[in-house]
Amino acid sequence: MTHASLADQAVDDRSDSASGYTLSPHEVDQVALVVERLRSRVSEVDRPETVTAAQLLHGHLPEGLLRALEHFRRYGNPDGGLTIRNLPLPADLPPTPQAVNSVAVECTTSAALLLLLMSRMGDPISYAEEKHGALIHDICPVPGEEDQQQNTGAVYFKLHTENAFHVSRPDFLGLLCLRPDHDQRAASITSSISRAVRLLDPVDDAVLRQPRFRTRLAPSFCRGQVSRPYLDPAPVLAGSPAHPLLTVDFDDTAPCDPQAEAALDALHTALQAVRREAVLLSGDLVIIDNSTTVHGRSEFTPRYDGADRWLQRMFVVRSLRNALDLLDPAGSYRCRALAVP
Numbered sequence: 032m033t034h035a036s037l038a039d040q041a042v043d044d045r046s047d048s049a050s051g052y053t054l055s056p057h058e059v060d061q062v063a064l065v066v067e068r069l070r071s072r073v074s075e076v077d078r079p080e081t082v083t084a085a086q087l088l089h090g091h092l093p094e095g096l097l098r099a100l101e102h103f104r105r106y107g108n109p110d111g112g113l114t115i116r117n118l119p120l121p122a123d124l125p126p127t128p129q130a131v132n133s134v135a136v137e138c139t140t141s142a143a144l145l146l147l148l149m150s151r152m153g154d155p156i157s158y159a160e161e162k163h164g165a166l167i168h169d170i171c172p173v174p175g176e177e178d179q180q181q182n183t184g185a186v187y188f189k190l191h192t193e194n195a196f197h198v199s200r201p202d203f204l205g206l207l208c209l210r211p212d213h214d215q216r217a218a219s220i221t222s223s224i225s226r227a228v229r230l231l232d233p234v235d236d237a238v239l240r241q242p243r244f245r246t247r248l249a250p251s252f253c254r255g256q257v258s259r260p261y262l263d264p265a266p267v268l269a270g271s272p273a274h275p276l277l278t279v280d281f282d283d284t285a286p287c288d289p290q291a292e293a294a295l296d297a298l299h300t301a302l303q304a305v306r307r308e309a310v311l312l313s314g315d316l317v318i319i320d321n322s323t324t325v326h327g328r329s330e331f332t333p334r335y336d337g338a339d340r341w342l343q344r345m346f347v348v349r350s351l352r353n354a355l356d357l358l359d360p361a362g363s364y365r366c367r368a369l370a371v372p
Contacts, residue, residue: 049108052099054117061093063119066143076135076142076166082155082364085146092147100151103318104203110307111223111324118144118314124209126337127171131183134165135343141209142167145345148316149205153347156201156354158194159368160252166364170206170342172333180282181250182344188328190222190302191280193321193346196246196262199354199366200278201321201346208311212340217331218308219317223324224268224277227301238294239268246284252369261285267298276322311342 054062069088073081090097096115103113121140135142145167149155155166162168168182176183194200206219228236245261253259264287270276281299286292302325311317319326333339348354357366 049102050110050112051114051116052096054093054096054115058093058096059117059119061091062096062144065089065091065147066119066140069143069147070138070140073138076138076146077164079363081138081146082150082166085143085150089147089151092151096148097151100148100318103320104152107225107320107323109223109225110221111225111320112221112307113318114309114311115148115316115318116312116314118207118316120144120209120314124341127210127339127341128169129171129173129335130169131173131176132162133169133171134162135167135169136165141207141343144316145205145207145343149203149318149345149347152203152205152318153349154351155364156199156346156348156351156366157364158197158252158366159359161194161249162251164365166345168344170344172331172335172339174335177333185331185333187330188220189281190220190299190306190325190327191282192278192325193319194249195278195280195284196248196252197366197369199348199357202349203318203347204321204326205316205318205345205347206311207316207343207345208313208341209343210338210341211310211312212331213334213338214331215310215312216329217340218310218329220306220308220327220329221317221319221324222302222306222326223320224275224302225323226305227298228268228272228275230301230304231297235294235297236268236272238290239298240266241291242266243287243291244279244284244295245287246278246280248369249283259283267295277325278322279325281325 072084157164170182172185173183177185242264247259247261267279286295359365
């Protein structure tokens with residue numbers, strides 16, 4: 032069997048496309064049962080035994096859903112994202128949080144869904160500086176943070192690779208929608224280098240593959256420092272021409288020279304030309320391939336009335352083995368704090 036035919040076989044007939052999968056009513060019931068099995072075994076999210084329990088149970092999810100997840104994990108897709116729709120969430124959600132560092136503490140239904148589905152994609156990972164090392168983050172607008180280029184803001188959130196500066200950045204991130212914004216204007220934006228690379232001039236492509244770009248650390252990783260240090264120069268493109276890889280943050284990546292600046296502008300133009308936008312609804316989970324795809328968000332207007340947009344986020348890597356030197360003691364999934372210059 033060829034590589035291509037194996038990939039084709041892995042896609043279930045109920046997939047909307049290579050980029051989406053909608054649960055049937057029967058599958059919704061199946062998922063709900065697995066969620067309750069996990070919640071009956073664990074109570075708190077941030078414990079190694081919770082991660083292990085999710086990894087042991089995710090094989091009981093519906094076969095069609097598992098096929099869609101496995102296909103995306105192995106081969107990706109041209110859009111760099113997979114959206115799972117119709118996941119079961121309770122109707123009586125609590126008010127949308129409004130704190131900067133709000134996280135999932137208890138293993139709620141939404142937390143269990145993220146743990147189960149994202150564990151199928153790889154090993155969960157967290158970072159000591161990011162929301163105190165919690166595994167599952169609340170993504171919601173925070174009063175006074177509206178203009179920030181962070182997940183607490185409400186302005187246009189520029190395209191970026193998640194934690195582009197980190198040597199153990201996530202391979203995949205999952206964003207589960209608990210509640211859309213009031214006006215359903217806040218669109219999740221993704222853009223894949225797999226589609227954008229064909230729009231690049233060969234000269235710009237070559238420049239982007241050279242160490243002529245510096246990316247600075249995110250504010251949360253600088254522990255209150257006024258200035259944020261930049262990393263050593265590095266390429267923003269890697270991989271083969273047929274399967275390129277991308278690491279860039281259009282708020283925090285700076286070119287080192289005029290030719291690099293022109294190439295970075297060309298990359299941004301190409302990514303904007305192929306961007307995809309989707310307003311996530313309650314029960315939608317988008318999984319983003321962080322090695323090929325940048326993401327952002329359109330602007331919206333929060334009301335701070337308890338019913339604002341609310342997502343929950345989780346990161347995974349293909350294997351924790353590659354991050355062992357950075358982790359807290361054995362058995363942990365949390366990366367120690369970076370040494371900031």
